[in-house]
Amino acid sequence: MHAITNSGWIEVITGCMFSGKTEELLRRLRRAEIAGQEVAVFTPALDDRFGETTVGSHDGHHWEATVVESEGEGVWGLVDRLNGERVVAVDEANFFSTHLVDVCEHLAADGRRVVVSGTDQTFRGEPFEPVPQLVAVAEYVDKLQAICSVCGEPASRNQRLIDGEPAHADDPTILVGAEERYEARCRNCHAVRRN
Structure with missing residues (x-):
């Protein structure tokens, strides 16, 4: 699906609720592991639907994740918790502050593959930041x-x-x-x- 290069990039998986965003994120992570790539997964502190340290989909798949603060500068804690992983995944991006955009740009500039999932609209049908901003700077976007x-x-x-x-x-x-x-x-x- 994506070219293997020496540079980093950002992938955004978006769409409404129940469209399979997290399921697609987990599918990409499984493929990265099969390819021998080390993966780090992050979830916002306020999303504990599938357990405090778990990213899960409605179809029952899950992945252990590191919880990071979703507001303000706390999002940068994501960078501090990396241990050399080249694939970085962030679930429920819509629950993070707009600082997530800068964090993702930083990680991609550092040569990492950044895979982000989150809904792009509020229940009112309005843009749900920071996902629309991430869509604008991403190399790859899939709207489900x-x-x-x-x-x-x-x-x-x-x-x-x-x-x-x-x-x-x-x-x-x-x-x-x-x-x-x-x-x-x-x-x-x-x-x-x-x-």
Whole structure:
């Protein structure tokens, strides 16, 4: 898929929730290991869905990861935790601050292959930084689609549901006592309630 060179590069795997981003990230890491390449995997401190130090996909695959702070200069801790690995993976890039862009650029300039996955849109359908910035500086970008949970068409949006209804655009991140869940939706079935 990618040329073997002596220079580094950035690969971004993006798309909506349930599109297989982490599954694709893990597939690339397995291939890197088969090729005898040492791999370092990082995940943000606030994502513990599959265990505190695990990157996992909805299909059950997982990989041990190092947890790094996702805010501010703490993202640079990722560089400090490397031990010579030439392949560096970052899952859930959308939970990191924009400092992740500089970190990835630094790693690629150091001759490393940097593989990043994360959703590129918020539930409102707006850019979810820093992923769009990473897309702009990456050598390789793959945007995956899921299946719309309403009509079955290709989905590219994250539908946030609060108590089974589309979320309001101005809803806070966490609503106390409310049931929150997400679905993949196509452009036509995606809804955001506005006041």
